[in-house]
Amino acid sequence: MPQGILCNNRPVNSKERIMELMGDAGGKKYYKEMETLDVSHDDLGALIKKTCKSRIRTWLEICNHCGLCADSCFFYLTNNKDPKQTPSYKIQSTLGELVRRKGKVDAAFMINAMDTAWGKCTCCNRCGLYCPHGIDMGAMFSYLRGLLFSQGFVPYELKIGSGMHRVYRGQMDVTTEDWVDTCEWMADEYGVDYPGLEIPIDKPNADIIYTLNAREPKFYPEDVAEMAILFQMAGENWTVPSVGWEETSLTMFAGDWEGCKMQVETVYDAIERLKPKRMVVTECGHAYRGTVVEGPYYAGLESGKTPIETLHYVEWVAEALREGKIKIDPAKKIKEPVTIQDACNYVRNGGLEKCTREIASYLCEEVIEMEPHGEHAFCCGGGGGLNGLARYGPERKIGFKNKRDQVLATGCKFVLTPCHNCWDAIRDMEEAYHIGIKWSFLKPLLIKAAIMPDHMKLKEE
Amino acid sequence: MIPPDATLYEILTGPVLWGTFIIFGVGVVLRVLLYVKGLDWKIDRVTYGVNTSYGVKGAIKSVFSWLIPFGTRNWRANPVMTTAVFVFHFGLLFTPVFLLAHNMMLTERWGFSLWTISESFADYLTIAVLISAVYMVLRRIALPEVRIITTFYDYLILLIAVAPFVTGFMARYQFSDYQFWLLAHIISGEIMLIAIPFTKLSHFVLFFCSRAQLGMDFGIKRGGMKGNKQLTW
Structure with a gap:
């Protein structure tokens, strides 16, 4: 079959095609079609020639095959040190081979490369910190994903995800109307307990423009309310855009480079339109990566920076606590020991x-760090899009063992997870292994522990 | 021009050696230039030319952290391998440059020489290089995660790198035919130098390029500009 009906090299650009794909529950037909999907050697070869430059070519060439990257990968560690999980092996046997063969490979090769690029790597880039030659295999897998996407070899859910961004400029089918309605609904509902609660939409020249993850309006609207409460508590002059509010990028996970640009430009357009001073993004890791770290490059901004200064939510919270905009009641600090993902x-x-850490110093009595943590921290086990990929559920469950053991070693029963994917992964890890832990975003914890300023207190009748 | 009665030794240490030096020198310079030319801020997603000072800081930290024995987390996590790697590379680079015999040739030909190390120290370094090489071979065979990525090419590269040491040692101690080992030493040394720009031995210079690039990536884009904090390798 040259190109499948569901599985093909055409990006999804219409609601109809999204619906068609979603009709194939679990992607059964989609993956079946993939087995016989044609690989265009000319197109793939040309794409490699155009985009595989000295950085990646050198990485592939000078890899000394020393294996010092093996222990850096949680998949290697949790799969009984299976040598096939060594990052160097994973990238050399996929991207390395693809480049050496100049794209002349078949569907079986591409499917194996797909299963490796999404099922055995979360693009956490940890191996890059452990290679003596400075070879970042996470960056190479991210590149490989782009090559695979161009030929239609992308996991089912991410084909849909990329389509969602292309059609709705969001990872889910949340329309402008849905989003605006959710904001109004949340302001009304929570306004009962927090008088005067507002969610200002499209307010020009605000100090802060807030952008978030489509999951929040779609499945966790209370998160939208919580961010409003906290901004109001801090006395911020803020707004959300009616269009361009989606910070995430499943297109980045999917390797849909064109889609990445389309998505991020929607956010930058909102900035251009509303002229806020700073942008704050929600408690999400990949959203920050997609729109703030990599985003300017997708959009071709030569500064390498977002059009205005951008803060991740943890930066804004740390600043608000430091400057006393939000005050924590010492009596309401979290008593039990907490660890940070x-x-x-x-x-x-x-x-x-x-x-x-700064936030935790205000909010928690005691923090016990996982080892390693910070820059050397391990992936939660669900990054890089893995959380949403049914095909790699078993791989993900095995990978969770690493985080499980890290959390258990701290003795903590409470994990701070200021990231949507980490939050999901920790939840699913708990569901899989029952170690008796709780996990939370920062927003609800802050609201619970903060001293309510007078302007937000309920007036006594 | 090579005189008709020139000996093989004269040819190898004359025109062939010059040719070797030129190929090596031009080769490594070209490898660096081509590397830099192939960098692309849009594709690599690193603004090499903007916020460069952060990038330079990141690059320096990335290179030097890894040049210092036990200077990084992974060097510390693998003490035996780290020792072998540093002893091997130190011996490989230091011994030929400061060897007495090589410097005597320099004096003979050009009338000057560098500072030299004692012959016994050179022997120790040579033995250390060979022991490290044997360790690295055994490690390739013994560890599954290394074995799976090891190819014949990896052994060939190691052989090219240590051959001048083995042959030099044989010539020095004149275990058998001195002339043979001497010539083998010169040829293997020349093969190594020529191989550097064309093989994985290009990490002689590309190590610095690759490390600097990743250092710039972290220094500019991935957090280096947040509170001026550089990544700890």
């Missing part, structure tokens, strides 16, 4: 390790 995307790959 560092999100690879804004800690190792974003340099924000200290912010979470």
